[in-house]
Amino acid sequence: MSSDPVLQNYHLLPSVRGDLLVRLGRGEEAKLEFERAAELTQNIAERAFLLRRAEELADSGVSGPALGAAAEEFLARDELNAATIRSYGQTLRRLRLAVGDQLPLAALTAEQVARVFETAWGAAAAKTWNRHRSAIRSFCAWACLDDLAADLDRRAETRSRALPIGSAQLYEIWNRPGIPLRERALWRLLHESGAAVKAVLSLNVEDLDLDDRRARAAGTWVSWRSGTAGLLPELVAGRSRGPLFLTDRKPGPSRTPRDGDRCPETCRSRLSYERAEYLFKRATAALDPTGDGYTLRQLKPLA
Incomplete structure (x- = not known):
């Protein structure tokens, strides 16, 4: 496909390759693909976004533990009860599916987390949104990451008292x-x-x-x-x-x-x-x- 002349200057092709390479943990190659996609696009906003993706990979050095391994270690702690493991696991499973298990933790960004939240739980009830937000914050604190949920506002919960059964x-x-x-x-x-x-x-x-x-x-x-x-x-x-x-x-x-x-x-x-x-x-x-x-x-x- 990449040899097709029609696609030679199609900026989305290297952009998609870059995303796949990030998921495979091949950050240096992904960085080059994002830079090439930025050169090919004629859209200023897309170019800025693609260059930002490349800079994030360069700044992070794409080293250290991968997301999948870190998530498994986080969930395996003895102090977590079964209900907490289930709840945290649901949040991290969705994040891992979206960005890939091989993504280095240092390369995970608040923007990526926000996209996952908007896609998965944008229309969810406030209680559900807040539960997943809390799980991400707990994971970040454990992994010594910046709070990647800092841009996700906590939603106001309204609870109506259920009447006793007649x-x-x-x-x-x-x-x-x-x-x-x-x-x-x-x-x-x-x-x-x-x-x-x-x-x-x-x-x-x-x-x-x-x-x-x-x-x-x-x-x-x-x-x-x-x-x-x-x-x-x-x-x-x-x-x-x-x-x-x-x-x-x-x-x-x-x-x-x-x-x-x-x-x-x-x-x-x-x-x-x-x-x-x-x-x-x-x-x-x-x-x-x-x-x-x-x-x-x-x-x-x-x-």
Whole structure:
């Protein structure tokens, strides 16, 4: 294609080659391609952009770790929990697909990050935009880079307080057939205790005082009434330690949970907030006037 006379003076051809060479980590070659593209274009704005790309590669020296390897190392840190790894991984995966795993970190620019954000999340909700922005800032701080999200303004989030589920809908939830024991116990406990979802999901079997109908979680007491009291003994039967609410299956070898989040008797891990929320929304979609399903927070009764 490059030998075609029609394309000999077509500036987009060396520009595209330059982008591909950057992704392959061949910065010096990419710099020459951008400079050639700048010479060929007749558009002043395009020429300035292409020369800026070439200067960025020259200034960076295109040395040091590549984006893909750095992202993997960043996500492999022990202090990150599974939810954070998933969230950060989504952001970095989109960035890596856009600019290439082989791009040296020193060559990554705020302009490239801004283009990725506008393409991927320009129309996203403020909460989603801010989550990805926070992930990029955390990655930059860890990698000792300039804040590449500095030009991305944080969007204002508006949160409307969801009303508690009405008594008629609660009756339907409590009496719906086919609901697994784990879900029935979790939903009852959230409603009767009024405690935060994360606090309830953090409960361990050894935290429970079944006689006094209470448990210690996250520095506070969680108490319950007869509805929960009738379900917990069956839920904890045969278990003396480990998370109260467990996943359905044992985790795969690549997703081994921390010891504190694994049941020593069953080897299953603690139920995550995301999974518990999904199951509740799916089970209550037919009862919710919006059709989306209720959230676990809506089980908390009015004060």
